Amino acid sequence: MSGTFSLRLGKEDFKFSAAHFTVFGDSEAEPLHGHNYRVTVELSGSEVDDLDFLVPATTAKRDIRAECAALDEKILLPAKCPHLGLTDRGETMAAVFDSRRYEFPSPEVVLLPVANVTVEALARSLWQRLRDRWAHLHHRIDVVEVTVTETPGQGASYRRSLQLAGRPRPDQPRDSGAGTAAARSSLQLAGRPRPDQPPRKEAALNTRFEPDDSQLATLAALDPETPVAALNLFQFNERAQYSPADEEYGTEAANVSGQEAFSRYVAAAGQVLADLGGRVAFSTTVEQVMIGPSDPLWHAAAIMFFPTRKAFIQMTMNPDFRAASRHRKAGLANHYQAHLDGTPWVTA
Secondary structure, eight states, rough: OOOOOEEEEETTTEEEEEEEEOBBSSSSSSSSEEEEEEEEEEEEEEETTTTSSSSHHHHHHHHHHHHHHTTTTTTETTTTTTTOEEEEEEEEEEEEEEEEEEEEGGGGGGEESSSSSSSHHHHHHHHHHHHHHHGTTTTTTOEEEEEEEEETEEEEEEEEHHHHHOOTTTSSOOOOOSOOOOHHHHHHHHHHOTSSSOBBBSSOOHHHHHOHHHHHHHHHHOOSOOOEEEEEEEESSOOOOOTTTTTTTTTGGGSSSSHHHHHHHHHHHHHHHHTTTOEEEEEEEEOOOOOOOOOOOOOOEEEEEEHHHHHHHHHHOOOOHHHHHHHHHHHHHEEEEEEOOOGGGGGO
């Protein structure tokens, strides 16, 4: 008779302190205030590995701490709130609600892809971020539940199957090509895979598409006014892998190739890049890996130029860019990015 394993993690340092205000309509909202939030996570599954781990607790705890750190001592703002006006001014982020106006230092703001910064939304947002880290464990973890507590006795939980987030739905049939002609012609940032380089069938090698804490710390320590070029390598999923939290999930819009999903990201990201004075300096198809491991098998490469490192940071905070990033995650099996000295591209 089979049973279910549950791993409960609620360490003392699973916490973050952050400011927010909850919106109740077009003219009513809380004043800006803060909470000392606490986080607990429960992972459930019916199988363990050869050493009887559902998942190594040290790895899971490290990931939870990293996500808490990303929100700690930040101002949390809802990117999708219809009653809140947000304007990215570069060094500051302006927020307008009714007759109230706030101006926050941009590095201290986290824009969340939610309509309101409630404890329910925080629990779901943290679940989504941990889902991105743990999707490769979908064969062993059935369900993840994230609980966020804002005051003693008051919190919310979000519970969902990780298996649905980690693999394509059975009702999404494979197509016979790399996408529609319209999608192929709109993919300007990266080339098509060569016929002898088929896309990966599932995203198993890299499920984290955001920089980690050490990479962010390095970025923050560098001169924000110097030009930078971002070297990218892309590997497409054979089928787009939208998550249950995405609006496309389970609809015909999700029944596309990974390359076509990525082209949706390109359209939005390219506009944001151009608005910030950047450009795609170079893009092409990868024909062969000559030095280094052949797995992952990269399909396309691109170099994006930013006039300043600050412009790159502004792009990552742009609400349109953040909203479009779901297409990048759905379309790619792997993504590598390295930042280069951008000086050679200044007058190119």
